[in-house]
Structures are given as structure tokens and as C-alpha cells.
Amino acid sequence: MSIGTHFSYAVTVFLMVAGLFIVIARGNLIKKLVGLAIFQTSVYLLYIVPGKLIGGTAPILDDRFKLYSNPLPHVLILTAIVVGVATLALGLALAVRIREAYDTIEEDDILARDVDDCGADRQGK
Amino acid sequence: MSIALHLPALQVVIPLVSAPLAVLVRRADAAFLIVTAASWAAFATAIALWLGTGDGATISYAIGNWQPPWGIEYRVDRLSSFVLLIVSGMAAITLPYSRTSIEREIPHEQHYLFYAMFALCLTGLLGITITGDAFNIFVFLEISSLSSYVLIALGRDRRALMASYQYLVMGTIGATFIVIGIGLLYLMTGTLNLADMAGRLAQVGGTRPVLAALAFLTVGISLKLALYPLHQWLANAYTYAPSAVSAFLAATATKVSIYVLIRFYYSVFGESLVFEKLPLPEIMLLLSLAAMFAASAVAIFQHDLKRLFAYSSVAQIGYITLGLSFDSVTGLTASIVHLFNHAVTKGALFLLIGGAVAAVGGATLSRLSGLARVMPLTSFGIVLGGLSLIGVPGTAGFISKWYLILAALEKGQWWLAIAIVASSLLAVAYVWRFVEVAYFREPSADLATRREAPLGLLVPAWILVSTTLYFGLETSVTVGSAANAAAMLLGIGK
Structure with missing residues (x-):
């Protein structure tokens, strides 16, 4: 079992971990979303790669084709891509609204202002 | 074909259709009536399904008449009908409440969108519960999650936006973990139908991908159900969301996630695998x-x-x-x-x-x-x-x-x-x-x-x-x- 024979899995896992790392390590809301998108994309590979056989075609019933690739993962991932796009769009829309409300998209600054807001609440303004 | 045979499909389709209708009418009153009527219809359907499973029967419904395990199967048993009852019942009670409550919390011109999002959230939660297909769980999970992010962001306080953003990040990580788990299970069994998967898992039981799938699913679902210490998103989300949304999500969203966990543990993996191979x-x-x-x-x-x-x-x-x-x-x-x-x-x-x-x-x-x-x-x-x-x-x-x-x-x-x-x-x-x-x-x-x-x-x-x-x-x-x-x-x- 070497990297060579499992190249696609190595790429998948690298993207997965890199994406998740960006989400956790970056404080910028847009960069976090980029990380999230990379993380989701790695899963597309996880599904697609095992479904593809080298030299395989779509399952067409004909004498000329002997080797078929499984089309189901493609269909599933088409759905997952739609979900990913929707999530990214919603996340970006929220980031725009957050910038309008807080005038920053750095998580630390926003949380500091939230703490101020909570302090103001507590005094019962 | 009588209508009773199609109850499992109607359970999801009625709220699903009410969402675009609410957007099309563009008027708060009409949208309210449509979505409330849909939620009551869903509640009535859930009661009928619950009564139908009273003797321990399992209702199986093949969507589009594509027979399982190839097509998507809706499967109602005692547990899922009970959870359907909780979810649709809570929606049926929260919606009339929301009419008065959102007057003060959400600008009037956005009311019809609120009802549309509520209907989608209800659709997603009911769909997760009723479906017998692993990938379908993920799709419905995202329908309910995306709409609940929007619902939370509708809160008056600006902190609602940040709460919604954090929930979006955590929720998406959770959902992606769930897809990874489902993907690994699909690789090992070649099927997405939960009942079929359970049968085939017996042959590949303790192999490493299956255990990895179990781990990914456990962590992903635990994020969604706010199992300590994966609960960070929950406090802000419930605090700053509009009142009706807090009530509905607190009563249903985490509960449905627990249902998914129970379903995967007991109906798919089987307790011998979950409780003996790993220190779960x-x-x-x-x-x-x-x-x-x-x-x-x-x-x-x-x-x-x-x-x-x-x-x-x-x-x-x-x-x-x-x-x-x-x-x-x-x-x-x-x-x-x-x-x-x-x-x-x-x-x-x-x-x-x-x-x-x-x-x-x-x-x-x-x-x-x-x-x-x-x-x-x-x-x-x-x-x-x-x-x-x-x-x-x-x-x-x-x-x-x-x-x-x-x-x-x-x-x-x-x-x-x-x-x-x-x-x-x-x-x-x-x-x-x-x-x-x-x-x-x-x-x-x-x-x-x-x-x-x-x-x-x-x-x-x-x-x-x-x-x-x-x-x-x-x-x-x-x-x-x-x-x-x-x-x-x-x-x-x-």
C-alpha cells in the first residue's frame, strides 16, 4: 500500500484536512467559507473516484462496451454540489450582512463587539 | 389507488409545495394561511401514519414506483412515525403563534419569506425522519439546515447574524462528516437503502472503513444534535433567533438528529457493532x-x-x-x-x-x-x-x-x-x-x-x-x- 496506488485518496484526505484546517485556523469570515468549500469539495472526490474504472464507460447496453463505471456517485455528487453552492451562497450573504452590521468580517473583532453588546444587555439599558 | 397509500409521500410533499406557494403569493396573510394549513395537514398525516403503525407494522413507500433498494424508499415504523408526530405537531402549534410573534420581530415585507423558510425547514425535518435512504437523509438535512440558518438570521439583534454564521459553519462541517460516513458505507456495501445496507453490513462488519464510517457519522450527527462539547453553536442560535424559531428548533431540530443517530446505530450498524467493537x-x-x-x-x-x-x-x-x-x-x-x-x-x-x-x-x-x-x-x-x-x-x-x-x-x-x-x-x-x-x-x-x-x-x-x-x-x-x-x-x- 503506497501513496502511488492510493494517489486519489491521498489527494482527497489532503484537501479534507486542509479545508477543515482553514475553517478552524482563519478568523476572516470569507476565508473560513473558502476552507469550508474546499472541505466539501474533497468529499466529491471521495465519492467520484471509486466509481470510475479506467477504460469504463457509462452503462450503455451494447456489445461494444464491456466495462462500466458506476454512474450513481456522479448523480449523488451533482446533488451535493448543488447543496455546496447553496451553502456557500448563504454563507457569503451572511458575511455581507455581518459586514453591514459590524463593519468588519474579522471574527475576533466581531466577538469583541458581541461581548460589549452582552455587557450592555446585562445592565438592562 | 386510494389516497391513504400515498400518505408517506404526502407527509413531505405538502409542506414542500407550500413553500414556493408562499413565495408566489407574496402576501403575509395568504402565506400564513397556506403554510399553516400545510403544517396541519402534515400533522394529520403524521397521526394517520402513527395509527397505521400501531401493530408494529412498517409502511414502505417506493418514490416514483422505483422499487427499493434501487429507488428511494420512504419507510415509516413505530419510531419514525412517533418523531413525525413530534415535528409536525410542534410546527402546527408554533405557526399560529408565529403570526403574532413575528409582527414585532421581522419587517412586514419579509413575512412571506419567513413562512416559506419555515415550511422548508419543516419539510427537511420530516424528510429526514421518513426517508429510508442514506443519501436522502443528507439532502433533507441540508434543506432543513439551510432554512434554519436563514430563520435564525432573521432575528432582530445583529448577533443573530453571527449566530447564524457560526451555526452554518458548524452545521456544514457536521453534514459533511455525515456525507463522508455515508460515502464510506456506500463504498463498502454498494447500496444506499438503509434496510439493504444493514443486511450487507453483516458481511463486512468490523472492517476499518465501516468503523471509520461509524466514527464520522457519530461525530457529524453529534455536531447536529449538540452533544456536549459540540454544542457551541446552539446557545447563540437559540438566544438570538426570533421567538417562534427558537421554540420550533429547540423542540425539533436536535430531536430529529437524535433520531438519525438512533436509526444508524440500531437499524444500520446494529448494536453488536456499535457497542462492542468501539468504546462508544x-x-x-x-x-x-x-x-x-x-x-x-x-x-x-x-x-x-x-x-x-x-x-x-x-x-x-x-x-x-x-x-x-x-x-x-x-x-x-x-x-x-x-x-x-x-x-x-x-x-x-x-x-x-x-x-x-x-x-x-x-x-x-x-x-x-x-x-x-x-x-x-x-x-x-x-x-x-x-x-x-x-x-x-x-x-x-x-x-x-x-x-x-x-x-x-x-x-x-x-x-x-x-x-x-x-x-x-x-x-x-x-x-x-x-x-x-x-x-x-x-x-x-x-x-x-x-x-x-x-x-x-x-x-x-x-x-x-x-x-x-x-x-x-x-x-x-x-x-x-x-x-x-x-x-x-x-x-x-x-
Whole structure:
């Protein structure tokens, strides 16, 4: 079992971990979303790669084709891509609204202002 | 073909269709009528399905007549019909409430969008529960999650935006973990149908990809159900969301995730794999105990009533997962009963707090001092709900605690029974904070001018409060269904 024979899995896992790392390590809301998108994309590979056989075609019933690739993962991932796009769009829309409300998209600054807001609440303004 | 045969499809399709209709009519009143009618129809469908599975029957429905395991199957059994009942029932009660409550919280021109999002959220939650297809679970999960992010972001406070963003990040990580788990299972079994998958898993049982799938699914679903310490998103989301949304999500979203966890553990992996190959019961037990104590302790020190009860939710979810960790019929029964009892109790509490927020303008404890003089019905309802959280006899919460303690004693773990009672004392402390503020302080001059919440808010909330009391005394429906479902789940696993 070497990297060579499992190249696609190595790429998948690298993207997965890199994406998740960006989400956790970056404080910028847009960069976090980029990380999230990379993380989701790695899963597309996880599904697609095992479904593809080298030299395989779509399952067409004909004498000329002997080797078929499984089309189901493609269909599933088409759905997952739609979900990913929707999530990214919603996340970006929220980031725009957050910038309008807080005038920053750095998580630390926003949380500091939230703490101020909570302090103001507590005094019962 | 009679309509009764298509009930499983209608359960999801009716709320699904009502969402675009609500957007098309573009008027708040019409959208309200459409979505409320759809939620009541969904509730009626859920009751019919629940009655249909009374004798332990399983209703299987092939979507588009594509036979399972190739097509998508909708599968209703005792457990899923019970959860469908909870979700659609809560929607049917929360929607009439939301009409009065969102007047103050959301600009009028956005009301029709609120109803559309609510309908989509309901669709997603019902879909997760009813479907028998692993990938379909993910799709419905994202439908409900995306719409709940929008619903939370509709809150008045700017912190609602950040709460929604954090929930989006955490929720998407959770959902992606779930897809990874499902992907690994699909690689190993070549099927997405849950029942078919369970049969095929027997051959590849303890292999590493299957164990990895189990781990990914457990972590992903635990993020969604806010298992301690993966609950960070929950407190802000419940605190800053509009009142009706807090109530609906608190009562249903985490419960449906627990349902998914139970479904994967017992119906797909089977208990021998889940509870013997991996130290999951021990991990579950420790995290549940941490939730029961740490989250309850944090709840005591909150300054905002909504946030206080949000942390209490994390603690109560701890009781549910504690029941799972016993791996016995009694433990599972306790979990499923508490699923229902906590949904009703927390729904009632958040609806009542919504009434207080509408009248007072905020839920910080300092503003609520002397609330009982001004809003006696709301305050008394919150106290009754609090008693159910504590588990006082005569309330629904007592029934769940009773079965939990029975399950602990059955295993000979008397110290766990003591821990359950001790953590209930923490619940006494946080409920007492409200009692002290509301009953033993003078209302401020400003508060004294306010009135009791309008009937549109009080009636739905009190329906739930009385449900809490009713199911504390009459348990044949809740415990009966839960015991049936538990026996059925463990019967399959063995």
C-alpha cells in the first residue's frame, strides 16, 4: 500500500484536512467559507473516484462496451454540489450582512463587539 | 389507488409545495394561511401514519414506483412515525403563534419569506425522519439546515447574524462528516437503502472503513444534535433567533438528529457493532454526564433567560444520549420518551419566553424582575415548564427521569441514578433563578405598565404546557410508543 496506488485518496484526505484546517485556523469570515468549500469539495472526490474504472464507460447496453463505471456517485455528487453552492451562497450573504452590521468580517473583532453588546444587555439599558 | 397509500409521500410533499406557494403569493396573510394549513395537514398525516403503525407494522413507500433498494424508499415504523408526530405537531402549534410573534420581530415585507423558510425547514425535518435512504437523509438535512440558518438570521439583534454564521459553519462541517460516513458505507456495501445496507453490513462488519464510517457519522450527527462539547453553536442560535424559531428548533431540530443517530446505530450498524467493537458506550456515557453537569452549571450563571434555557437544552440532550449509552430496552425507551417530553417542554418554555420578550422587549433577567405581577400566566407557565425540566412528579419530565433511573438500576449502576438526581438539583438552581427574579422582586416602573402577552401567544404556549402536564400523568401514548419502538429497534439488532 503506497501513496502511488492510493494517489486519489491521498489527494482527497489532503484537501479534507486542509479545508477543515482553514475553517478552524482563519478568523476572516470569507476565508473560513473558502476552507469550508474546499472541505466539501474533497468529499466529491471521495465519492467520484471509486466509481470510475479506467477504460469504463457509462452503462450503455451494447456489445461494444464491456466495462462500466458506476454512474450513481456522479448523480449523488451533482446533488451535493448543488447543496455546496447553496451553502456557500448563504454563507457569503451572511458575511455581507455581518459586514453591514459590524463593519468588519474579522471574527475576533466581531466577538469583541458581541461581548460589549452582552455587557450592555446585562445592565438592562 | 386510494389516497391513504400515498400518505408517506404526502407527509413531505405538502409542506414542500407550500413553500414556493408562499413565495408566489407574496402576501403575509395568504402565506400564513397556506403554510399553516400545510403544517396541519402534515400533522394529520403524521397521526394517520402513527395509527397505521400501531401493530408494529412498517409502511414502505417506493418514490416514483422505483422499487427499493434501487429507488428511494420512504419507510415509516413505530419510531419514525412517533418523531413525525413530534415535528409536525410542534410546527402546527408554533405557526399560529408565529403570526403574532413575528409582527414585532421581522419587517412586514419579509413575512412571506419567513413562512416559506419555515415550511422548508419543516419539510427537511420530516424528510429526514421518513426517508429510508442514506443519501436522502443528507439532502433533507441540508434543506432543513439551510432554512434554519436563514430563520435564525432573521432575528432582530445583529448577533443573530453571527449566530447564524457560526451555526452554518458548524452545521456544514457536521453534514459533511455525515456525507463522508455515508460515502464510506456506500463504498463498502454498494447500496444506499438503509434496510439493504444493514443486511450487507453483516458481511463486512468490523472492517476499518465501516468503523471509520461509524466514527464520522457519530461525530457529524453529534455536531447536529449538540452533544456536549459540540454544542457551541446552539446557545447563540437559540438566544438570538426570533421567538417562534427558537421554540420550533429547540423542540425539533436536535430531536430529529437524535433520531438519525438512533436509526444508524440500531437499524444500520446494529448494536453488536456499535457497542462492542468501539468504546462508544463509555464515550457516550462520559459526554452525557459532562453535558448533564457542565451545561446545567453554565445555565445557572446566564443573564439571559433564552440563553439559560438553551444551555438547559444541552443538558437535557445529555439525558437522551445517556439513555442510548445503556444499550438496553429501558434505556432506549427512556431516550425516546425524553425526546418527546423535552420537545414539548422546551417548546412550551420558548413560546412563553417569546411572549415575555414581546411585552418586555428582551429576555435578560434584569428586565424580567417582577414579571409575575405583570404577566402571571406567562410566569406560571414558565415555572411549570421548569418543573418538568427538573423532573417533578406530575410533569412529563418526571416520566423520562423515572425510566432513566430504572435503566441505570437495571444495569446495577446505582451511582448513575444518584448522578441523574444530582444533576436535576442543578436544574432546580437555574429554574429558581427565574422564580426568584419573577416572583420575589418588584417590577420596575417601566415593566409595571406592560400587560400580559396577547392571546395569540398565550394559547399555543399553554396548549404545550398542558400537554406537558397531561403526559406527566397519562403515559400510555408516549411510553407505549417508545417501548414499542425500542423493542422493535433492539429486535432488529439482535
